[in-house]
Amino acid sequence: MFVGSSKERFVYHNTLLCLVKALQGQNITLDLRNDSYTCGQIVTVDGFMNISLCSAVYCDPQGNEFFFENLFIHGRNIRYIHIPENMSIIATIKKELNKNKETGPVKKPIAKSRKNTKALQQHMQTVASLDL
Numbered sequence: 001m002f003v004g005s006s007k008e009r010f011v012y013h014n015t016l017l018c019l020v021k022a023l024q025g026q027n028i029t030l031d032l033r034n035d036s037y038t039c040g041q042i043v044t045v046d047g048f049m050n051i052s053l054c055s056a057v058y059c060d061p062q063g064n065e066f067f068f069e070n071l072f073i074h075g076r077n078i079r080y081i082h083i084p085e086n087m088s089i090i091a092t093i094k095k096e097l098n099k100n101k102e103t104g105p106v107k108k109p110i111a112k113s114r115k116n117t118k119a120l121q122q123h124m125q126t127v128a129s130l131d132l
């Protein structure tokens, strides 16, 4: 089950963040916005795509390499995530999202009411305010 604020959960279910989340435990390469890059094993990914890595190598634009036992990368600094070539993207997304399926009884469709209309409007506002 994905844990996080409602905004984080929304991003997880509605963007490709779930794909990044599925990379947890894998060794990957991240290109950063400031022309440096880093390789390491993904430990955790949160709903803002902040990524913490372990056994990471940070490489600055001049080509100097630095080793970090643990490295935290802010989501907004990430330019590009190299997806491992042997990974099937569609299969991974399906698997990741199935993992989080609620197993409870099927919910009845929500009847239209003023309260629900208002909730939907708020939901749309949240979507509009997301800075994606």
Ligand SMILES: *[C@@H]1O[C@H](CO)[C@@H](O)[C@H](O)[C@H]1NC(C)=O
Binding pocket: 025, 026, 027, 041, 055
């Ligand atoms: C990731 O790379 C490190 C260091 O090269 C290695 O020790 C580790 O086993 C690798 N992990 C995976 C999941 O490939």
Ligand SMILES: *[C@@H]1O[C@H](CO)[C@@H](O)[C@H](O)[C@H]1NC(C)=O
Binding pocket: 032, 034, 036, 060, 061, 073, 074, 077
């Ligand atoms: C590039 O961004 C990373 C992650 O925020 C930071 O650790 C690093 O110091 C930055 N490098 C340069 C050369 O600005």
Ligand SMILES: *[C@@H]1O[C@H](CO)[C@@H](O)[C@H](O)[C@H]1NC(C)=O
Binding pocket: 046, 048, 050, 074, 075, 076
């Ligand atoms: C992750 O990034 C978001 C937005 O960039 C920030 O608000 C949040 O505090 C970060 N989380 C951590 C644990 O630093």
Ligand SMILES: *[C@@H]1O[C@H](CO)[C@@H](O)[C@H](O)[C@H]1NC(C)=O
Binding pocket: 084, 086, 087, 088
């Ligand atoms: C892809 O290859 C890496 C290294 O050989 C391995 O650690 C990883 O589990 C593989 N991933 C998949 C989805 O097969």
